[in-house]
Amino acid sequence: MTESNSSFWAASRLAAVRPSFIREILKVTEDPSVISFAGGLPNPDLFPLEALGEATAKVLKDEGTQALQYSTTEGYLPLREWIAARYAGRGVEVSPDQILITTGSQQGLDLIGKCFVDGGEPVLLERPGYLGAIQAFALMEPRFCTVPLAKDGPELEPLRQVLAEDEPTVFYAVPNFQNPSGVCWSGAKRAAAVEMLEKSKTLFVEDDPYGELRFAGVSHPPVSSGLEPNRRILLGSFSKVASPGLRVGWLVAGPQLRRHLVTAKQAADLHTSTFNQRILARYLADNDLDAHIATIRDAYGRHAAVMIRTMEEHFPDEVDFTKPEGGMFLWVTLPEGCSAMALFEKAIEAKVAFVPGAPFYVDGSGDNTLRVNFSNANEMMIEEGIRRLADCLKSYLAICRPQP
Amino acid sequence: MTESNSSFWAASRLAAVRPSFIREILKVTEDPSVISFAGGLPNPDLFPLEALGEATAKVLKDEGTQALQYSTTEGYLPLREWIAARYAGRGVEVSPDQILITTGSQQGLDLIGKCFVDGGEPVLLERPGYLGAIQAFALMEPRFCTVPLAKDGPELEPLRQVLAEDEPTVFYAVPNFQNPSGVCWSGAKRAAAVEMLEKSKTLFVEDDPYGELRFAGVSHPPVSSGLEPNRRILLGSFSKVASPGLRVGWLVAGPQLRRHLVTAKQAADLHTSTFNQRILARYLADNDLDAHIATIRDAYGRHAAVMIRTMEEHFPDEVDFTKPEGGMFLWVTLPEGCSAMALFEKAIEAKVAFVPGAPFYVDGSGDNTLRVNFSNANEMMIEEGIRRLADCLKSYLAICRPQP
Numbered sequence: 001m002t003e004s005n006s007s008f009w010a011a012s013r014l015a016a017v018r019p020s021f022i023r024e025i026l027k028v029t030e031d032p033s034v035i036s037f038a039g040g041l042p043n044p045d046l047f048p049l050e051a052l053g054e055a056t057a058k059v060l061k062d063e064g065t066q067a068l069q070y071s072t073t074e075g076y077l078p079l080r081e082w083i084a085a086r087y088a089g090r091g092v093e094v095s096p097d098q099i100l101i102t103t104g105s106q107q108g109l110d111l112i113g114k115c116f117v118d119g120g121e122p123v124l125l126e127r128p129g130y131l132g133a134i135q136a137f138a139l140m141e142p143r144f145c146t147v148p149l150a151k152d153g154p155e156l157e158p159l160r161q162v163l164a165e166d167e168p169t170v171f172y173a174v175p176n177f178q179n180p181s182g183v184c185w186s187g188a189k190r191a192a193a194v195e196m197l198e199k200s201k202t203l204f205v206e207d208d209p210y211g212e213l214r215f216a217g218v219s220h221p222p223v224s225s226g227l228e229p230n231r232r233i234l235l236g237s238f239s240k241v242a243s244p245g246l247r248v249g250w251l252v253a254g255p256q257l258r259r260h261l262v263t264a265k266q267a268a269d270l271h272t273s274t275f276n277q278r279i280l281a282r283y284l285a286d287n288d289l290d291a292h293i294a295t296i297r298d299a300y301g302r303h304a305a306v307m308i309r310t311m312e313e314h315f316p317d318e319v320d321f322t323k324p325e326g327g328m329f330l331w332v333t334l335p336e337g338c339s340a341m342a343l344f345e346k347a348i349e350a351k352v353a354f355v356p357g358a359p360f361y362v363d364g365s366g367d368n369t370l371r372v373n374f375s376n377a378n379e380m381m382i383e384e385g386i387r388r389l390a391d392c393l394k395s396y397l398a399i400c401r402p403q404p
Numbered sequence: 405m406t407e408s409n410s411s412f413w414a415a416s417r418l419a420a421v422r423p424s425f426i427r428e429i430l431k432v433t434e435d436p437s438v439i440s441f442a443g444g445l446p447n448p449d450l451f452p453l454e455a456l457g458e459a460t461a462k463v464l465k466d467e468g469t470q471a472l473q474y475s476t477t478e479g480y481l482p483l484r485e486w487i488a489a490r491y492a493g494r495g496v497e498v499s500p501d502q503i504l505i506t507t508g509s510q511q512g513l514d515l516i517g518k519c520f521v522d523g524g525e526p527v528l529l530e531r532p533g534y535l536g537a538i539q540a541f542a543l544m545e546p547r548f549c550t551v552p553l554a555k556d557g558p559e560l561e562p563l564r565q566v567l568a569e570d571e572p573t574v575f576y577a578v579p580n581f582q583n584p585s586g587v588c589w590s591g592a593k594r595a596a597a598v599e600m601l602e603k604s605k606t607l608f609v610e611d612d613p614y615g616e617l618r619f620a621g622v623s624h625p626p627v628s629s630g631l632e633p634n635r636r637i638l639l640g641s642f643s644k645v646a647s648p649g650l651r652v653g654w655l656v657a658g659p660q661l662r663r664h665l666v667t668a669k670q671a672a673d674l675h676t677s678t679f680n681q682r683i684l685a686r687y688l689a690d691n692d693l694d695a696h697i698a699t700i701r702d703a704y705g706r707h708a709a710v711m712i713r714t715m716e717e718h719f720p721d722e723v724d725f726t727k728p729e730g731g732m733f734l735w736v737t738l739p740e741g742c743s744a745m746a747l748f749e750k751a752i753e754a755k756v757a758f759v760p761g762a763p764f765y766v767d768g769s770g771d772n773t774l775r776v777n778f779s780n781a782n783e784m785m786i787e788e789g790i791r792r793l794a795d796c797l798k799s800y801l802a803i804c805r806p807q808p
Binding site (some may be wrong): 011013065067071110118119135239244266268271274275 | 446470471514519536543667
């Protein structure tokens with residue numbers, strides 16, 4: 001146990017976990033005059049409110065008692081069957097028996113941490129990496145190693161090296177429109193990664209909350225589809241395509257992995273809400289999810305286009321940014337030596353907010369990066385907010401990089 | 405990592421966790437001709453289906469978008485306010501800031517394990533103890549110690565000794581109608597335990613899912629109400645008084661404890677379903693929960709009375725059982741040397757089921773005990789099932805304890 005004046009006492013594993021810096025930032029941005037690109041919220045205007053309401057009414061009428069009772073840890077079978085069929089439609093063979101319904105994808109990370117991340121053992125992350133995964137795994141006190149992300153996925157030579165030399169037990173990645181960077185792995189990098197992973201003993205964990213939100217370019221099958229079912233775990237979620245407030249996601253794992261995950265899930269919360277699982281199953285049976293996703297894609301595509309165009313027009317040339325083909329985030333890189341945290345202070349004064357990139361790095365780097373969300377604000381706000389940010393950038397860069 | 409032919413590989417902490425034996429038993433009891441006292445299900449005929457349906461419709465109509473969006477880790481404030489006010493009504497001072505909404509009480513155990521249970525450190529449980537707590541804490545690889553339960557609560561001299569000598573970091577208990585034993589701590593034992601806990605450094609975790617289900621005798625205030633807020637955690641749940649399928653519970657902890665728990669909760673599942681929290685808040689605002697609980701108490705009281713009367717009439721004299729004044733479970737003790745597991749085999753042949761007690765003991769004892777649930781079956785089934793069990797007992801005891 002650790003003990004200090006300020007912290008009473010707590011298990012020593014807590015020392016590795018920082019409370020989310022993003023949470024703190026979101027408090028600053030509650031001021032309604034601030035245009036915030038800091039959050040990671042789906043656009044609430046696009047929730048299928050009416051259709052979910054109809055599904056809820058049917059569930060309560062036809063199966064209300066079952067929906068309010070305890071249920072199995074594995075999850076509601078018709079929902080698992082729907083998920084398996086959807087993978088089949090994408091050319092990925094998955095049986096309902098490989099699926100475990102989770103209380104959002106975040107719970108999948110928690111369960112994987114408990115089952116497959118041992119204290120002191122190496123865990124491989126993308127650099128930058130998803131903060132929620134860093135937090136969930138950190139509780140299990142592993143040693144983090146990282147592979148740098150280029151604009152088309154992980155840099156291959158460092159990946160080859162870290163897999164061979166560190167022999168990480170787990171490699172966690174978000175290959176489609178990653179949070180925070182918006183990066184999508186290219187087909188070539190996917191193939192190369194599969195080849196390397198096949199030769200390694202590393203368990204590949206592929207988190208894919210944003211894959212369906214592609215508004216440009218061509219989709220790739222999951223990296224995992226090239227790997228043996230007991231060597232990979234796929235994470236999925238209804239949060240970005242239906243509603244995050246229901247807290248329903250899933251994971252896909254071969255039988256040798258899944259049985260451990262089911263045991264851990266039982267100890268974590270017994271099972272995911274029966275009610276919410278049945279509502280989603282009914283909603284998915286009665287509605288065309290693809291048609292709904294098309295409206296989300298269209299909207300986010302317009303948002304991203306406005307953001308990119310405004311950045312191209314107004315950002316100083318030495319500021320770099322990704323041009324995502326899907327998802328909810330865009331990643332900005334300032335010149336070396338500049339600090340997104342210092343820029344953040346200026347931005348808040350100018351009533352615009354983003355998330356400084358440093359928390360997405362486990363090695364203390366990334367101070368010159370920042371994450372910008374484009375799903376939540378409307379197009380007018382995006383244009384106005386990015387103009388404000390461009391002004392901040394110009395005045396900040398003049399201090400940060402004084403002209404000779 | 406541990407590796408074996410049968411188990412692929414997994415984090416070493418999994419070695420400490422058995423998949424729930426009860427889950428396996430429940431599979432055996434799926435045969436509809438079996439009268440099962442094995443489960444731990446509330447009676448579904450008593451779910452407030454109509455009132456929850458009305459609350460759901462209102463939430464979707466008035467606050468649908470917010471209900472479907474992400475929300476804060478701490479939980480929906482009006483729900484926390486309702487919970488705080490209910491404690492006030494029982495004479496316990498709790499502020500909404502001390503409450504953290506959890507995805508069922510089971511998640512509270514998971515979070516407490518992560519935050520306050522360190523590998524190798526002693527954790528104190530009642531003997532027998534709640535299986536869900538054993539599973540959640542076991543993942544953190546503590547050293548379990550136990551205090552025997554008498555019919556009126558923990559035996560005091562062993563409790564004094566274990567607190568003084570082992571100095572457990574956590575003492576976990578279910579003082580009201582415990583699962584599995586049905587035991588309720590007496591007022592005298594509560595007072596004695598508080599006095600001992602005040603002198604110790606042990607964090608007291610008081611799980612109270614059944615306290616409201618008292619159908620005889622007089623209620624006690626929580627043991628925790630005598631302890632300083634940063635020295636105790638109270639767990640509560642809507643599962644037994646409204647619906648378990650919604651997966652909404654809570655914990656109460658002083659600020660020095662709660663901030664760690666909020667960090668762990670964020671890494672576990674971000675937050676509990678916004679939708680379900682708002683439905684419950686609306687249900688509680690529009691309905692008289694006490695009137696609803698009264699109907700549950702009356703029904704469970706009738707069920708328990710039938711079960712106790714049938715046991716008194718038909719069980720062999722050398723079989724002992726508790727006579728609970730509330731909750732959902734009754735505890736049977738066979739003569740020393742008999743095995744509830746062997747009885748279980750006979751009982752399944754006779755189409756009646758229960759849970760053998762051994763899984764509720766961390767020290768390998770308890771083979772002569774068993775748990776019987778009285779909430780789920782109706783009164784006729786209870787009478788018939790207990791008669792069948794009595795017949796099994798008579799024939800089993802003749803083998804187990806042959807007459808001289």
